[in-house]
Amino acid sequence: xxxxxxxxxxxxxxxxIYTTPLLYAALGSCFSEVSGVVNIxxxxxxxxxxxxxxxxxxxxxxxxxxxxxxxxxxxxxxMLHAIATVNLGADQTIAGTAINMLGPxxxxxxxxxxxxxxxxxxxxxSMKIPRLFRGVFDTSTVFGRFMDNVFANYASTYLVFIxxxxxxxxxxxxxxxxxxxxxxxxxxxxxxLGINVIKMRFLCVCISGxxxxxxxxxxxxxxxxxxxxxxxxxxxxxxxxxxxxGKFRPQGALLGCLLFGFCSGLKVVLGGSSGINMQLxxxxxxxxxxxxxxxxxxxxxxxxxxxxxxxxxx
Amino acid sequence: MTKxxxxxEFVSDTRFIHILLSIILGFLVGAIFLVIMGISVGGAxxxxxxxxxxxxxxxxxxxxxxxxxxxxxxxxxxxxxxxFNIGAEGQFVVGSMAAAVVGILGGAxxxxxxxxxxxxxxxxxxxxxxxxxGFLKTRWGINEVLSMIMFNWIAFYLSNFIAGIPAxxxxxxxxxxxxxxxxxxxxxxxxxxxxxGLCPTANWGILVxxxxxxxxxxxxxxxxxxxxxxxxxxxxxAAEYGGIHVNRSILTALAISGxxxxxxxxxxxxxxxxxxxxxxxxxxxxxxxxxxxxxxxxxxFGVLIAGIFYGALMYGGSKLNLVGAPTQLVNVIVxxxxxxxxxxxxxxxxxxxxxxxxKTQAPANTEKEADxx
Numbered sequence: 001x002x003x004x005x006x007x008x009x010x011x012x013x014x015x016x017i018y019t020t021p022l023l024y025a026a027l028g029s030c031f032s033e034v035s036g037v038v039n040i041x042x043x044x045x046x047x048x049x050x051x052x053x054x055x056x057x058x059x060x061x062x063x064x065x066x067x068x069x070x071x072x073x074x075x076x077x078x079m080l081h082a083i084a085t086v087n088l089g090a091d092q093t094i095a096g097t098a099i100n101m102l103g104p105x106x107x108x109x110x111x112x113x114x115x116x117x118x119x120x121x122x123x124x125x126s127m128k129i130p131r132l133f134r135g136v137f138d139t140s141t142v143f144g145r146f147m148d149n150v151f152a153n154y155a156s157t158y159l160v161f162i163x164x165x166x167x168x169x170x171x172x173x174x175x176x177x178x179x180x181x182x183x184x185x186x187x188x189x190x191x192x193l194g195i196n197v198i199k200m201r202f203l204c205v206c207i208s209g210x211x212x213x214x215x216x217x218x219x220x221x222x223x224x225x226x227x228x229x230x231x232x233x234x235x236x237x238x239x240x241x242x243x244x245x246g247k248f249r250p251q252g253a254l255l256g257c258l259l260f261g262f263c264s265g266l267k268v269v270l271g272g273s274s275g276i277n278m279q280l281x282x283x284x285x286x287x288x289x290x291x292x293x294x295x296x297x298x299x300x301x302x303x304x305x306x307x308x309x310x311x312x313x314x
Numbered sequence: 315m316t317k318x319x320x321x322x323e324f325v326s327d328t329r330f331i332h333i334l335l336s337i338i339l340g341f342l343v344g345a346i347f348l349v350i351m352g353i354s355v356g357g358a359x360x361x362x363x364x365x366x367x368x369x370x371x372x373x374x375x376x377x378x379x380x381x382x383x384x385x386x387x388x389x390x391x392x393x394x395x396x397x398f399n400i401g402a403e404g405q406f407v408v409g410s411m412a413a414a415v416v417g418i419l420g421g422a423x424x425x426x427x428x429x430x431x432x433x434x435x436x437x438x439x440x441x442x443x444x445x446x447x448g449f450l451k452t453r454w455g456i457n458e459v460l461s462m463i464m465f466n467w468i469a470f471y472l473s474n475f476i477a478g479i480p481a482x483x484x485x486x487x488x489x490x491x492x493x494x495x496x497x498x499x500x501x502x503x504x505x506x507x508x509x510x511g512l513c514p515t516a517n518w519g520i521l522v523x524x525x526x527x528x529x530x531x532x533x534x535x536x537x538x539x540x541x542x543x544x545x546x547x548x549x550x551x552a553a554e555y556g557g558i559h560v561n562r563s564i565l566t567a568l569a570i571s572g573x574x575x576x577x578x579x580x581x582x583x584x585x586x587x588x589x590x591x592x593x594x595x596x597x598x599x600x601x602x603x604x605x606x607x608x609x610x611x612x613x614x615f616g617v618l619i620a621g622i623f624y625g626a627l628m629y630g631g632s633k634l635n636l637v638g639a640p641t642q643l644v645n646v647i648v649x650x651x652x653x654x655x656x657x658x659x660x661x662x663x664x665x666x667x668x669x670x671x672x673k674t675q676a677p678a679n680t681e682k683e684a685d686x687x
Contacts, residue, residue, distance in 0.1 A: 040400075080653070084653060084656050084657045085656075088657045088659070088660045089659055089660065090656035090657045090659055090660075091656055091659065093398060094608050094652060094655060094656035095653065095656040095657070097601075097604055097605060097608060097652055098649050098650070098652035098653035098655075098656055099649075099653075100601070100649075101605065101645050101646075101648055101649030101652060102645075102646060102649035102650065102653065104642075104645065105642045105643075105645030105646040105648075105649050106347075106642075106646055108640070108642045108645075109347065109351075109640045109642040109643060109646060112640040112642065113351045113640065230594065230595050233595040233596065234463075234466075234467065234595075234596065237400075237463045238463065240459070240460075240463070241459075241460045241463045241464065244457045244459065244460040245460060277475060277478070279471045279472075279474040279475035279478065280471070280475055282471045282474075283467070283468050283471045283472070286464040286465070286467045286468045286471075287464075287468060289464050290450070290456075290461060290464050290465075293450075293454070293456050293460070293461070294450070294454050294456065299454070299455030299456070299457075300455075300456075300457050300460070302457075309659075
């Protein structure tokens with residue numbers, strides 16, 4: 001029983017660690033996709049955020065300024081994507097692919113010039129995103145250790161769950177959210193009602209970049225302590241998958257990210273104890289996602305106008 | 315319609331010129347970054363150019379380009395048929411692994427038998443990987459982009475797992491498979507390489523890549539199958555109404571696309587790598603294929619040229635650190651090129667708006683005239 005609770009604590013801790021960056025990026029992806037712009041550039045925006053966050057935190061000594069700047073760096077690439085796709089009517093897949101090359105390309109190049117290495121200098125503990133409720137729980141008891149594992153987590157993790165609530169509220173309880181969703185379903189109808197589709201989509205893609213940037217920043221500023229070219233490997237695409245999994249709803253994306261995070265957590269515990277081949281264990285999150293899709297989720301309805309450039313009628 | 319086009323119209327009409335302009339802009343942006351970083355533009359671009367020219371340099375470029383071309387064809391084919399094969403990465407990996415397994419275990423077979431066998435195994439593995447995704451889509455309606463992302467990683471770990479199996483794993487300390495048998499190698503003979511002054515990994519895989527280019531063009535443009543697949547790509551519902559089995563078409567398209575990506579994996583392995591390492595992150599050949607397909611406008615021959623261009627940048631880029639410039643510069647250049655290719659549609663949009671302007675008056679009248687008569 002004791003070891004079960006211990007293991008459960010470790011699994012939940014790892015779940016939260018894996019889920020947090022995915023969830024930021026997935027919320028970002030929601031904004032973009034629901035407003036009608038396919039954004040496969042999430043990965044590149046995350047990388048930009050990861051690097052910028054770490055570097056700014058390193059030089060200012062403040063994790064929060066770094067975290068914010070990570071978001072802004074993501075938003076910058078989001079803006080590039082928005083200019084190409086929303087204003088100039090570019091193919092969204094092509095522009096997203098370009099962002100995925102440009103984001104990592106530019107930041108790794110800057111890292112090379114600044115640090116003479118593709119890795120940044122590791123952050124000191126005070127520059128990292130702090131862990132909340134540290135030392136609140138008595139880790140000498142089994143229950144205390146469990147609570148410490150689950151609740152003494154990074155501030156960024158708490159923030160992302162609050163962000164899910166906010167995004168859900170914005171999407172379904174505000175006028176802005178209604179308009180946002182309408183832009184992704186029938187932009188022409190929106191225009192006739194006086195909604196500026198171009199402006200809405202532009203804003204949404206920038207928000208999407210901002211959130212992806214935050215997601216990247218918490219990989220390098222909370223989970224790890226430095227930026228490396230392999231800090232962001234595929235998390236952006238997993239986030240996109242989680243959004244499709246969640247049928248383009250923030251609450252669905254939360255479930256998708258948690259499922260994925262939980263399986264990754266399981267992987268950590270199984271990898272340590274069971275003796276099953278590590279490579280096979282590493283497949284679990286991906287295989288489980290596919291199985292859950294087949295059994296419970298099925299078809300995901302894409303917003304009708306998703307992927308189609310909107311050209312304002314003259 | 316004999317009116318001669320103005321220069322501006324010519325520029326805005328020709329896809330090739332858009333791409334050429336994008337490439338020039340890409341290098342321009344690269345140059346701006348070089349200036350900001352305080353690195354000599356001439357030095358860096360000179361090094362890039364000198365690395366990829368000459369017999370030896372260009373042979374390296376061609377060797378680098380082989381997998382890019384074939385994976386690019388795979389993605390281009392999928393674009394033509396209305397699916398976005400973001401799963402080329404996984405298909406490449408399983409193809410490469412299948413070729414390795416056949417090339418290691420069947421090492422005793424003679425060359426003319428073993429090489430085709432390796433190719434077939436790789437294509438079959440890639441095709442199966444594509445068909446699984448297609449089946450999930452047609453049977454349960456599961457979004458193909460989602461399942462492809464998952465299957466890319468499943469392929470990645472599967473390959474790492476197979477590399478660890480004792481019969482396959484290297485006898486030495488390397489975290490890799492054994493080398494494939496010399497009978498499965500596509501390398502040119504040592505004497506030929508030396509006499510021509512080619513690079514040590516020069517291989518005849520490029521001939522396969524060219525043959526595939528012609529084959530893909532033929533399938534898309536000259537066969538009923540290609541016509542049906544394209545029809546489904548343009549408009550699934552119209553195609554179905556026209557009597558085409560949409561689900562079967564999607565499966566066929568993904569199988570062909572997957573087989574091509576798998577073949578790319580085999581060519582890379584049998585020509586260059588010789589063995590498969592246990593990787594800690596994806597190698598990104600599938601992603602490179604997407605870029606090559608985009609630069610090549612999804613046209614098979616365009617992909618062939620784009621693959622060589624991409625190969626040249628990647629090989630040249632790996633030599634950039636010799637002059638103190640970061641290797642990633644080439645990624646920035648390629649990213650910028652793709653970005654400008656994306657926004658080059660603005661020319662077409664502008665033209666559409668221009669054309670629409672006078673239409674609002676003239677055709678309205680002609681329609682009325684037609685009604686009267």
